[in-house]
Amino acid sequence: MKIVEVESLSFTYAGVKKPALSDINLQIDEGEFVLIAGPSGGGKSTLCRCLNGLVPQFYEGEYSGRVVVDGLEADKTPIHVLSQHVGMVFQNPHNQLFSLSVESDIAFPLENLGLPREEIRQRVEEALSTMRIEHLRDRSPFELSGGQQQRVAIASVLAMRPRVIVMDEPTSYLDPLSASNLFKTIDEVRSKLGLTVLLVEHRVDLAVARASRLVVVAEGRIIYNGPPRTFFEEQNPHLYGVAYPKVVKLSVRMRKALNSWSKTCINPEEFEEEVRKLRGGL
Amino acid sequence: MVFEAVHYTYASGVEALRDVNIEFRDGEIVALMGENGSGKTTLLKHMNGLLKPTKGRVLVDGVDTAKTSVAQVSMKVGLVFQNAEDMFFESSVYDEMAFALKNFGFTEEKIRRRIEWALKFFELEEYENTSPFLLSGGEKKRLAMAIIMAWSPPVICLDEPTIGQDSLQKEKMMHMIKMLNSQGRTVVLASHDVEFIAELKPRVVLLSAGEVLADGPCEEVLTDMRLLERASLTPPQVVALLKRLEDLGVDYRVLDVEGAVEKILKVIRK
Known part of the structure; x- marks a missing residue:
């Protein structure tokens, strides 16, 4: 089932001449993990804002085309309704947290929906346990580390029980270890809950191994949409501001040096296997 | 220091x-x-x-x-x-840069020359009259560096x-x-x-x-x-990758791709 359908979407912010997005077409199946990469200012964040209705409902401008998420037209559905279908996680968790305790931060949007107390309690528990932050429930979000804060922000999004989660560079402020742990949890949550994940990320090296699809957005257009491996085999990632994971770079070099090297590896496991195979075979 | x-x-x-x-x-x-x-x-x-x-x-x-x-x-x-x-707190990139220089007591003439130099160096000339808050994330970072460079510590x-x-x-x-x-x-x-x-x-x-x-x-x-x-x-990607092959005799203490290729080839060809 298609959970996200974008047809001929173009958008230009009010007061700006250059379109932020031009003729975007994108279809995403339920349960996919899609990595969105590309240079800063290329349109990645605008695309995210179209999926949760912030464009054009909050950010005004010239909008054409059609965006349907979980059966709802994103430009016409009120944002508070849409937010129960599409969850949004931002770069800086600071901007998403405000309460005195982690628990009440997660409960707040649910109270706004007017849900019964018992249901709220149950959803908060679930979200805490899914993100493995039960032990932080009574802490103030502001005394937590960046990685913990981002987990709280994601938990509060999960509590809304969306079908799709859109994350705009969620690991920018995290150190590499916290970032890689967060990606792992996101992937586990996705497969456990059958969620669809759209992840905008500069840390391609950490995210690409988990993604089923790579979409590269540059100058407001989709310039690549397909398996991550093919992109690195056929394109020059650097041209599009996409970091070249070292494992890919290494395997491209190995392939040049050895005729028997069989493929462009996109994760360490594949690379290791290839080396062991070649060593055994010679 | x-x-x-x-x-x-x-x-x-x-x-x-x-x-x-x-x-x-x-x-x-x-x-x-x-x-x-x-x-x-x-x-x-x-x-x-x-x-x-x-x-x-x-x-x-x-x-x-x-x-x-x-x-x-x-x-x-x-x-x-x-x-x-x-x-940032001023309403234009120029004023933002001039603030510290004025405090340090530079002359108007010197301030103008230094700002022009720094804006050019960091490819920000076109934003001289723009509000610093309207710049992109990368540009803000460059402006912050330009401000410091203007007094050349x-x-x-x-x-x-x-x-x-x-x-x-x-x-x-x-x-x-x-x-x-x-x-x-x-x-x-x-x-x-x-x-x-x-x-x-x-x-x-x-x-x-x-x-x-x-x-x-x-x-x-x-x-x-x-x-x-x-x-x-986390170790650099190259190091982490080579570490997985340590038992084959690969030396993982290398940071760049070329060095790593050499070490792996040595083991495969042995």
């Missing part, structure tokens, strides 16, 4: 630095590395006197920072914050210069750091971007829980798995 047995405890009681001894030599590039909360930023803030040690002392060009003003130290040490926006400190930057911007940042250094400036950067540092290859000071765990060449510190683990840092 010299740190002598520096301790720093925040008002909340958190001990952010514990017995830190580091000597920064003229013309060096030094990276302070460690996970979030390891003390990198606290250390940087000691360099221009924004924070003074609770115990011990920091000498900048022979002067104890506790016995002089932040303005005095800032002439010698420029600090670029992690969130560039925190620095001999030491530049950068807090997480690569956060939120795409790979093209990171490459530019790398060039910029090398260029500043080639002009004889000392560059100190706090960063947890292991890949960036592995390419820059500076001297690395590894911090954990406010203490110096290691201080040495990048090639040694970033390939020492035990140290990295203690500092909760």
